[in-house]
Amino acid sequence: MANADDAHTEPAPLAHVEFGPPPSGDDAERWFEGRSPAIVRFRSLLDRAAQDAAGVLVLLGEHGTGKRRAATWLHRVSRRGKAPLVFVDATSDDAAPMLAGIAAAIRDAGPSATGDRIPGHVVLCDAHAAKPQVADAAIELLLAQGVALRCGLVVTAHPATDPRSQSEAVARLLARSGTSTLQVPPLRERIDDVPLLARALVQKWARILRRDVRGLSPQAQDALLRHAFPGNVKELSELIHLAILHTQSAWLTIDAFPHLGGALRTSTEPGELVIRLPGASLRDIELETLRMALSLTGGRVVRAAEMLGITRHALRRKLEKYDLTGLRHRARSRAPDAEPGGPEDDNYI
Incomplete structure (x- = not known):
């Protein structure tokens, strides 16, 4: 019995292939704002790749770096930018029929045909997880064009799962296409x-x-x-x-941004706090003032309360309100002269 993966892929009628609207260059460029060396170099390489006549470009990048937006940018600035842009999920059951349908349309149209039904680029997303028949259909898409490559292929994948090492069929696709590879820099870089x-x-x-x-x-x-x-x-x-x-x-x-934490910026002088407006809330100021007082007094509540001009009971309520009790204990443990017992002990609050 023949394996389902080896079965011939029936092309999807081109009428059923979803062609996306003209890509938004503004939205794509927004993700690559910046002057860092990493992003400046990436933009330069992406622009250069857009002018390249190679059939396939591999875009490697972590989740959320903007691989699809990079593909949109490349399409928009390339000589194929006026034609439609098509995204194909390589893990979808419809991926192989969609690629076969595009290949059939290109083959039927002939080498000199133009129009808005022939895509300028096809973006094969998550190619590292593609089934063999999807990669084979992508190869057919390239072969259908002959020498004049009117439809470029962009392959996206996670850098930890290089598609060349994940699938023999995808490796064949990349090997016979003269592939160039770019990596979208993560935000931490x-x-x-x-x-x-x-x-x-x-x-x-x-x-x-x-x-x-x-x-x-x-x-x-x-x-x-x-x-x-x-x-x-x-x-x-x-x-x-x-x-x-x-x-x-x-x-x-x-x-x-409650999950980010953070605080106001303190100056290089001990005991000085820089408050910048607009934007600094009263809560921000009070939180950082409490942190600074605990730090300067080694977590000693009585001394911190005296520094702030409030009673130790009022300070205790504020520490509980902002869940800073643990910070007080950490400041106390770091104090070089911390001693248990006495009025500064944990029980005397």
């Missing part, structure tokens, strides 16, 4: 771009959600700069989306 990216994303989501949000407070920006961003630019976009959705202010403060 271009962390200095976060302020520019964040401002662009604030403008985007404020427009979409119809909110009068002007930007980020310095404290919120500092918190974003300290974040690791395992989800890359997609995570940053989602954080700003949610922040604008729930804010009632014209500025996104640190309170708009």
